[in-house]
Amino acid sequence: MDWETMKKQQPTVFQMLERSFEKNRLAHAYIFEGTRGAGKKETAILLAQRMFCSKHHRTVPCGSCKDCTRIRHGNHPDVLLVEPDGKSIKKGQVEQLQKEFGYKGMESSTKVYIVNDSDKMTASAANSLLKFLEEPEGETLAILLTENIHFLLETVISRSQVLTFAPPSYERKAKLLVSEGVGESVAPLLARLPDHLLERYNEDKEWIVQGRSLVIQLTEEALNRPHQMLLTLQDKWLAHFKDREELDAGLDLLLFWYRDLLTVRHEETGLAFPEQRDQLKAEAFQRTELEVTSQLQAVLEAKRQLQANVNPQLLMERLLLRLQEGL
């Protein structure tokens, strides 16, 4: 990931950093806070590269010199990354870091350390780090990354400049999932699920894959073979989305389909069902925008009824009727 690409995703953060570089007023410690996949670690690495790169252009590191390459590969002697050892970051790890930075004249006086998941520091590790923040040696830059800033010591926060990262876009989240081994067809759907559901179904992707097929089948039937829908509902849908929580996730998948139907009218990217682009376009051509909006509202209404304990089968039967009529 290069500077310009990350800047497009996190413009506020990068404008801040660029301004600090231009005014030569970089903080000694930064806290990068934001959700998973927001690009905190990539940004920390870019910042470290910028500190050492001899061929940088203004604030942008070249990305290919010896320093940039070593930092990217994690083997630059003056850039250290600390990660949780098991469930926590222990005092010994922070002490080890201080010891390594204690050696003088390694390559330069500038040193950068990045602490990933810094909220996982034990109390003694955090206190040890605090001393380090209070008495930085030379040009030391600390970058603490966290998804839960409220778990950090108040004293650590007050000594750092906090930069808040915007949540990642669906595309970015999907790419991250693909890099973790999720199939390309299902990643855009998983990326759109709320975090608690993503965590639950990330372990059981086959369930989402099958749910995805059911949505494709049901929406196709709503358009071309409405008499089939009740059968599919009985035989497949209710057997797959068994309890309320599962049915709610099923309705989410359905919702993504109708959102795609609105999107595909204007653009072809950013779809939750990218592999069904042709089917979506064909369907979008047969429905008016008003009809699709009303279908979208029908699904949202079903989600509300589900929360209000309406019988799932009854709720789904009503919904299917509205979906096929497009009213």
Ligand SMILES: [Zn+2]
């Ligand atoms: Zn460079």
